[in-house]
Amino acid sequence: MKSSIKNSKENHLIGYWTIPNTSTGFREPEPGFRPFLWKWKNIRGALDQAAQHIRPEEAFRRFIGYQHPDLKLGTAHTLLMGAQMVRPGEFAPAHRHIMEAIRFVVEGHGAATIVEGEPLPMEEGDLITTPNWSWHDHINAGDQPIVWLDGANGPMIHYYQVGFANPYHQPQQTVTKPVGWSQQYLWHLAAAHRVSVVSHELPPDHPIATHGKKPNGHSKPSPKARATLLIAFCCAMWIH
Numbered sequence: 654m655k656s657s658i659k660n661s662k663e664n665h666l667i668g669y670w671t672i673p674n675t676s677t678g679f680r681e682p683e684p685g686f687r688p689f690l691w692k693w694k695n696i697r698g699a700l701d702q703a704a705q706h707i708r709p710e711e712a713f714r715r716f717i718g719y720q721h722p723d724l725k726l727g728t729a730h731t732l733l734m735g736a737q738m739v740r741p742g743e744f745a746p747a748h749r750h751i752m753e754a755i756r757f758v759v760e761g762h763g764a765a766t767i768v769e770g771e772p773l774p775m776e777e778g779d780l781i782t783t784p785n786w787s788w789h790d791h792i793n794a795g796d797q798p799i800v801w802l803d804g805a806n807g808p809m810i811h812y813y814q815v816g817f818a819n820p821y822h823q824p825q826q827t828v829t830k831p832v833g834w835s836q837q838y839l840w841h842l843a844a845a846h847r848v849s850v851v852s853h854e855l856p857p858d859h860p861i862a863t864h865g866k867k868p869n870g871h872s873k874p875s876p877k878a879r880a881t882l883l884i885a886f887c888c889a890m891w892i893h
């Protein structure tokens with residue numbers, strides 16, 4: 654028996670009985686990384702610095718990721734979050750990839766993400782999803798930088814070694830669909846009509862339903878409501 658085991662190792666085989674048995678007995682999950690805090694002032698400052706030196710059409714994306722110190726790649730095991738900025742008059746070239754992304758706008762207005770020919774306007778507090786293998790590009794026609802939090806399942810895609818990507822045959826897509834062609838998670842709709850970004854009815858006292866609502870119908874997310882939307886953003890990303 655010992656000689657056969659020895660031969661197995663020489664032939665790069667493994668006996669299942671040599672692997673620790675985790676299917677029986679009491680066992681608890683072990684966290685794979687420690688809690689960690691990234692301060693917004695640091696990433697916002699880094700975006701400003703990058704804006705001075707890196708043009709998005711040259712660098713593909715002006716994106717700065719939250720890289721967890723306990724992980725090789727990612728903010729969590731399956732997720733890489735970061736922030737991206739596009740300055741007024743700039744665009745980020747069209748491309749597609751296997752990664753799917755969720756974008757939560759935290760600053761600016763007047764920009765749009767074009768997904769498969771459809772413009773999705775980007776206003777503060779809005780949430781945009783970009784399905785995998787969808788052509789997308791970003792353009793800022795506003796008068797101030799647009800900044801959004803960007804979450805993508807890159808680490809998981811990398812693990813499965815299916816990280817395919819293509820540049821579009823032109824720098825930008827041609828708009829072929831009207832605004833509103835797809836479902837939009839717009840902040841002003843969420844606030845005015847009390848609609849949840851995760852497609853569930855909210856209780857009347859929910860922060861999204863009660864904060865940021867003004868008598869004139871226009872609204873701007875309060876810090877508390879922004880935090881709630883961000884939590885929904887992260888939950889949606891994790892569910893993905």
Ligand SMILES: [Fe+2]
Pocket residue numbers: 748749750789
């Ligand atoms: Fe992308």
